[in-house]
Amino acid sequence: MTTTPKHDERIAVMTFASVYPHYITKVEKKGRTKEELHQVITWLTGFNDTTLQTLINNRVTFKSFFEKAKLNPDAHLIKGVICGYRIEEIETQLTKEVRYLDKLVDELAKGRKMEKILRSA
Known part of the structure; x- marks a missing residue:
C-alpha cells in the first residue's frame, strides 16, 4: 500500500x-519506561x-525532526506493518522514517526484548 x-x-x-506524549502513554501502559522509549528513539x-x-x-x-536526525544505519532492518502500511513498501523517505519510529514504539509496548528492537541480536 503506497501513501x-x-x-x-x-x-x-x-x-x-504532539505525538511524544502518546508514545509515553503507550509504552508505560504496557509496563515499559520512558527511559526505554528514549533508548529506542536515541x-x-x-x-x-x-x-x-x-x-x-x-x-x-517530523520533517525537521528527521532532517536533524542521524538515522541508524540498521534502520532499514525495521520491517513489517504499522498503521496499515508495510514499512518496506513506503516510498516517501520521511513517511518511512516516521513509521520506523512508530514500529519501534509498538514493539517496545508489545514487550519485545530490547536487543531485538534495536536490531542487535
Missing part, C-alpha cells in the same frame, strides 16, 4: 511534541535526552 501525497504532507507538518535518531527535549520544547515538525 498519498496528502498523507505524506500531513505527517511532515505534524509536530513530534538508537533510531542519534538524539540524546537533551537534544530530544529541545526538539520537543521547540515543537519541531
Whole structure:
C-alpha cells in the first residue's frame, strides 16, 4: 500500500511534541519506561535526552525532526506493518522514517526484548 501525497504532507507538518506524549502513554501502559522509549528513539535518531527535549520544547515538525536526525544505519532492518502500511513498501523517505519510529514504539509496548528492537541480536 503506497501513501498519498496528502498523507505524506500531513505527517511532515505534524509536530513530534504532539505525538511524544502518546508514545509515553503507550509504552508505560504496557509496563515499559520512558527511559526505554528514549533508548529506542536515541538508537533510531542519534538524539540524546537533551537534544530530544529541545526538539520537543521547540515543537519541531517530523520533517525537521528527521532532517536533524542521524538515522541508524540498521534502520532499514525495521520491517513489517504499522498503521496499515508495510514499512518496506513506503516510498516517501520521511513517511518511512516516521513509521520506523512508530514500529519501534509498538514493539517496545508489545514487550519485545530490547536487543531485538534495536536490531542487535
